[in-house]
Amino acid sequence: MNLLRATFQSQLKRFFAPFACLHCKTPSTQVLCPVCLSVFRPRPQLLSYPTYGIEQLYSIYTMTGVSTSVLRHWKYSGAIGLNSLLFNWPNRFIEQIRSESFSYLIPIPQSEKRTPRQGAARVAELAFVFHQTFKVPILNLFKLSPTKQHNKSLDLISRMSQPNPFLLEPRSHGPDPLTYVKKVALIDDFYTTGQTLSFAAEKITAAYPNIKIIGITLGVRPQKIKQSSNFIH
Numbered sequence: 001m002n003l004l005r006a007t008f009q010s011q012l013k014r015f016f017a018p019f020a021c022l023h024c025k026t027p028s029t030q031v032l033c034p035v036c037l038s039v040f041r042p043r044p045q046l047l048s049y050p051t052y053g054i055e056q057l058y059s060i061y062t063m064t065g066v067s068t069s070v071l072r073h074w075k076y077s078g079a080i081g082l083n084s085l086l087f088n089w090p091n092r093f094i095e096q097i098r099s100e101s102f103s104y105l106i107p108i109p110q111s112e113k114r115t116p117r118q119g120a121a122r123v124a125e126l127a128f129v130f131h132q133t134f135k136v137p138i139l140n141l142f143k144l145s146p147t148k149q150h151n152k153s154l155d156l157i158s159r160m161s162q163p164n165p166f167l168l169e170p171r172s173h174g175p176d177p178l179t180y181v182k183k184v185a186l187i188d189d190f191y192t193t194g195q196t197l198s199f200a201a202e203k204i205t206a207a208y209p210n211i212k213i214i215g216i217t218l219g220v221r222p223q224k225i226k227q228s229s230n231f232i233h
């Protein structure tokens with residue numbers, strides 16, 4: 001009987017407060033409670049990593065506190081309700097990226113072994129949002145080499161010493177879309193070690209030495225920011 005009552009009470013609670021705040025878990029009718037919402041802000045950054053083959057890296061969120069909770073949730077569920085929270089960027093940041101005048105958005109391919117729940121289509125989804133925001137076409141240039149190991153299963157040292165996991169997708173017919181292109185943007189969801197973008201940049205540079213490359217990611221880990229940062233204000 002007690003169990004029944006407890007179940008009933010928890011159902012009742014759920015009815016009146018159907019959601020919990022994604023970050024602090026307090027009951028909330030919104031994805032984030034008002035307190036967490038007040039600290040969740042895009043913190044656009046412009047990071048310079050010339051040694052990685054990338055001229056500039058633009059990242060919209062720093063992975064700390066509330067933003068980590070939100071980005072993780074989006075990462076694993078692709079919840080549509082979060083998109084309005086995530087993509088409410090300052091106009092001047094959009095303008096700054098747009099002023100780079102790049103010709104294509106090139107998404108980093110993701111392992112098909114990852115289930116939809118782990119967000120296998122996440123970068124494709126992100127590229128689509130960027131396409132709508134910047135009005136620049138998407139070019140699927142890469143495929144994964146069949147021997148690619150998932151980064152998550154590797155420690156940092158093995159991760160850094162992996163062979164390049166990317167192959168350029170062979171073109172079946174027609175002119176090469178990159179022939180007269182001056183600049184492209186690589187798209188990834190999170191910037192951690194810089195290794196992924198660097199591998200992708202290496203492949204582009206080997207085939208097209210005159211193309212300049214920028215990177216745009218949704219989130220960046222804070223330890224990277226300390227090394228080289230330039231907040232856009």
Ligand SMILES: [Zn+2]
Pocket residue numbers: 021022023024025026032033034035036037
């Ligand atoms: Zn909260």
